[in-house]
Amino acid sequence: MSFWEVPGCKSGVVTGDVAWGILKDAKEKGYAIPAFNCTGTSSVNAVLEAGKTLNRPVMIQFSEGGSCFFAGKGLPNDKGVLQASILGAVVGAHYVRHISPAYGVPVFVHSDHCAKKLLPWFDGMLEADEGYFKEHGEPLFSSHMLDLSEEPDEENIDICKKYLTRMAPMNQILEMEIGITGGVEDGVDNSSVSKDKLYSTPEDVYKVWEALSPISEKFTIAAAFGNVHGVYKAGNVKLQPALLGDFQKHCGEKVGKENPYFFVFHGGSGSEKSDIALALGNGVVKMNVDTDTQWAYWEGLLKFYKAKEGWLQGQIGNPDGPEKPNKSYYDPRKWVRESEITMTARVQESCSDLKNVNA
Numbered sequence: 001m002s003f004w005e006v007p008g009c010k011s012g013v014v015t016g017d018v019a020w021g022i023l024k025d026a027k028e029k030g031y032a033i034p035a036f037n038c039t040g041t042s043s044v045n046a047v048l049e050a051g052k053t054l055n056r057p058v059m060i061q062f063s064e065g066g067s068c069f070f071a072g073k074g075l076p077n078d079k080g081v082l083q084a085s086i087l088g089a090v091v092g093a094h095y096v097r098h099i100s101p102a103y104g105v106p107v108f109v110h111s112d113h114c115a116k117k118l119l120p121w122f123d124g125m126l127e128a129d130e131g132y133f134k135e136h137g138e139p140l141f142s143s144h145m146l147d148l149s150e151e152p153d154e155e156n157i158d159i160c161k162k163y164l165t166r167m168a169p170m171n172q173i174l175e176m177e178i179g180i181t182g183g184v185e186d187g188v189d190n191s192s193v194s195k196d197k198l199y200s201t202p203e204d205v206y207k208v209w210e211a212l213s214p215i216s217e218k219f220t221i222a223a224a225f226g227n228v229h230g231v232y233k234a235g236n237v238k239l240q241p242a243l244l245g246d247f248q249k250h251c252g253e254k255v256g257k258e259n260p261y262f263f264v265f266h267g268g269s270g271s272e273k274s275d276i277a278l279a280l281g282n283g284v285v286k287m288n289v290d291t292d293t294q295w296a297y298w299e300g301l302l303k304f305y306k307a308k309e310g311w312l313q314g315q316i317g318n319p320d321g322p323e324k325p326n327k328s329y330y331d332p333r334k335w336v337r338e339s340e341i342t343m344t345a346r347v348q349e350s351c352s353d354l355k356n357v358n359a
């Protein structure tokens with residue numbers, strides 16, 4: 001069975017039972033859908049182009065900082081209000097909704113890490129979801145992530161309960177984090193967090209299940225198994241995707257169901273392919289990719305500049321002659337496109353790592 005046979009599957013943004021059905025399909029078949037952090041229409045298009053080429057579902061996500069960037073760094077974004085981040089995320093989701101049917105594949109639109117101090121951003125997005133739901137019978141976004149992993153577990157889970165209760169009537173998916181993803185991303189620095197927080201326990205994860213499953217089945221868990229944001233030299237934190245299997249077994253025995261959890265893999269950049277494969281086998285249905293596609297986007301431009309350096313030093317004059325114009329080299333469509341091409345290729349590589357490819 002192809003993911004296209006999930007009831008209601010269509011090209012463009014999917015939400016609710018369709019989105020959840022695709023995640024179930026992923027878990028059953030042992031693939032995961034990569035989620036790429038996007039900061040503007042260019043990176044969104046690069047992800048969609050890869051999805052179209054592969055004829056596979058993709059996920060587009062906006063971090064709080066990425067949302068603000070989408071709206072434009074020239075706008076005010078006051079602490080505790082985050083008006084530009086709200087606007088950017090909403091505009092980004094609308095852009096994805098309008099453009100993605102043209103690319104012919106199912107697309108999830110998601111928001112990334114939301115810490116406690118960023119909750120006004122979350123509330124703003126949910127207001128937009130509720131407004132969209134009133135008109136169209138589905139939320140604007142497929143899913144949102146709450147990341148209260150820096151708070152005590154009890155508070156983390158309580159806030160997740162509260163928000164999932166608000167999201168459930170819209171059939172929207174909540175991603176939550178328990179334990180901490182190490183490293184640095186979107187300006188959040190967890191590189192000095194104590195080591196035990198970097199590994200969740202079966203009991204920690206089961207507490208999430210107990211609290212959230214009575215509200216809705218539509219939640220995913222970013223459990224910590226030694227994952228770290230960014231690409232670093234091998235350090236003393238070791239990725240242990242086998243832990244995810246222990247969590248599944250622990251919960252599965254209690255609820256009488258095999259592999260009950262839907263896991264999300266954060267900090268997958270630079271991971272060994274064998275670790276990714278083990279994570280997929282243990283119920284990872286989504287993996288976030290940011291650092292690797294950031295590099296790919298830059299690398300396209302870097303290579304272009306190196307190859308065309310002589311044509312990029314002024315508006316007139318290049319190795320072909322002192323009066324030759326350079327407009328066709330410095331036109332942003334030329335060099336932004338070079339970034340898109342290398343990013344699209346990297347998106348395809350992530351899809352292939354996650355077995356999100358047609359056999």
Ligand SMILES: [Zn+2]
Pocket residue numbers: 113181185229266267288
């Ligand atoms: Zn993350």
